[in-house]
Amino acid sequence: MTTPRRVCAIRDPIPAYRRGIARELEAVGYETAEPGDCIAWIQRFHQAAHSTEYRLAALLSIRSEADVDVLAMLRTYDEQVALLALLVDPDIDNYRQALDAGAGGVVDYAASPDDIVAALDATWDGAVRLPRAVVIEFLSRPRRSNGIPPVCESDVRRLAALANGWSVERLANHENFSTREMFRRLQELYHTLGVSNRHQAIAAAARHGLLDGSLETGQGPSCHRAANR
Template structure:
């Protein structure tokens, strides 16, 4: 009996998606380009997701995908600096990390190895994980009760606009307050702040 392996390619550029689709189809995989990644993963729990990481929104999508149970196999493809983004991806739940600019053989090997239960990543990403640094600066102090509430809301999917409306700030003021919080934690993005909060036990993972 032939086992059909489904792969989803999530990237903003059609040309890149089509190229990866042709390359992976050539080694016998069934490749799709879904418009809704969450629905695709729920429909194909045994599939593999290739997700380009270009923005905070991409990292948030990765986090959302990796909350699904059973956890899907996600290969993160950082489009820029690989080391720190790769660490964020692994911490968010990605199984493997491969640079978006990787060669065709490298991407094929990563997909095959991931399907076989291995975790593939650049040595620089592994080094940061082993060192415990993760590309993140030293955190300075724990957040206040109110700030933890903000992180909990953001973790559950609230937008900054909704959060600002709840506590009576303008959207711009809310962004400034959150940037101050991120600096306090020694991070740069909302996703990194949420990951720190979970690691420190300030908020609980919803799964």
């Protein structure tokens, strides 16, 4: 079986930084790109005749909430893409925010090229490389309760559609939204459920009985609270 080609998009406003990371990645066998629109870049691979020949990754510098939104949209759009967040401000809360938004790995923006490559490689294996202090802080915080906040009926319908294999684009078209607006709404829903991606959201909804068909339908934006279990 042919080994898929690893292709990595690099998103950062500083050309010299992008080129430096690209050189390091290319030295260890990655192909690189610097797309202006990462979602459009991913779409081109989806539409390619031999899309399975590629494994995609994206490195995104996180400087603002807008960058976090881009990270979240990419995770919502394609959960198979390896996403590595490069934190310009490596505060512990920013590590948590990046992971909550869907990053498969998080590293300090000022980390050495070797550390960045190692962190990216780890994401392919489903591992996350984090500083020891960050891990200790995460583990020291209390667990969330098993209950979930109220979930509106329209959100339940979206979860059911996702559980039935609908794409974000199909869901957006069905509700007459743009794809980006649907990304935004789904991210708000994931945040409400305390999860970071569609698989976790579907699992949480099923666990709390939101997908069992017991909710009454109606025309108003009524909300329902799942019983704590």
